[in-house]
Amino acid sequence: MKLADTAHTTRSWRIHEIAGGFDLEDVWALETPGGPDDFDKLVTQFSAGDLAKGTPLPVRALWALRWKLGGLLGLDKPNSGLDTRVESLRDRLPEDLRDTPTGPDEDWMPFTPLYRLDDEFAAEMANRTMHGVLHIAWIEDEPGRYRGQMAVLVKPNGLFGRAYMGFIKPFRYLIIYPALMRMIAREWKTT
Template identity: 80%
Template sequence: MKLANTAHTTRSWRIHEIAGDFDVEDVWALETPGGPDDFARLVKQFSSGDFPAGAPLIVRALWALRWKLGALFRLDGRDSGLDSRVESVRDRLPDDLRETLTGPDEDWLPFTPIYRLDEEFAAEMANSTMHGILHLAWVEDEPGHYRGQMAVLVRPNGRFGRAYMGFIKPFRYLFVYPALMRLIERKWAAGS
């Protein structure tokens, strides 16, 4: 379920210390009911690589089109990503976060893990259009009852980046996010 940005901004997540210059693009409640110790399972599930492969055909087609256009217009080249066009947010981490795990052993491509805590995880990616952060958190809704929350933070790259983000917004809301939310819910219910 889509949440107001304040569901992310009013919490004392550590990401606020290092990504204050990023815009909160989207915040979602994840249908992942669990207990206080289930966050590691959520992070592992996200890194399993089932998206977009496990998504409906329309989402897989949009994803494939995005990568083809990215190659055609050179949006995803080495010179447009982390540590070339933009510095990694990991370089901003305070000392206590530098010592944390960066994520599970699974492959997070196209994201690069930044840090991982007991109830918070962040990973980033960059290309010619934007620098983005995927933020996962474990939220207590009522005593002993938790669920996942996902926020997408972005820093568009100039006017082109802002136009690009505006252009893809309807596709994200109509196709990508609903498919991703269903996939997360299905995998969680299946115990994956």
């Protein structure tokens, strides 16, 4: 379920310390009911997930089109990513976050993990269109009952990046996010 921005901005997440200048694009409640110790399960599920598999044909088609266009337009060239076009946010991490685990051993491509705490995880990616952060958190809804929350933060790269983010917004809301939310809930129930 889509949440108001305040579901993310009013909490004292550590991501606020390092992602200044990023726009909060989306905040979603995840159907991942659990207990206080289930956050590791959520982070592992995210890292092991494959949106290209297990989603409806329109979602797979959009992802395939995005990667094809990205290749043709050079959106994902190595020189357009982290530590080439933009500095990694790892350089901004406060000292106490620098040595935190960054996640399970699973492949996080195209994201690069930043830090991981007991209730918060962040990973970043960059290409020619934007520098983005995926923020996953573990929220206590009521005593002893928790759920996941996902926020997406972006810093568009110039006018082209802003135009690109505006162009893909309807596809994200109408096709990608609904399928992603269903996949997360389905996988949560089966693990």
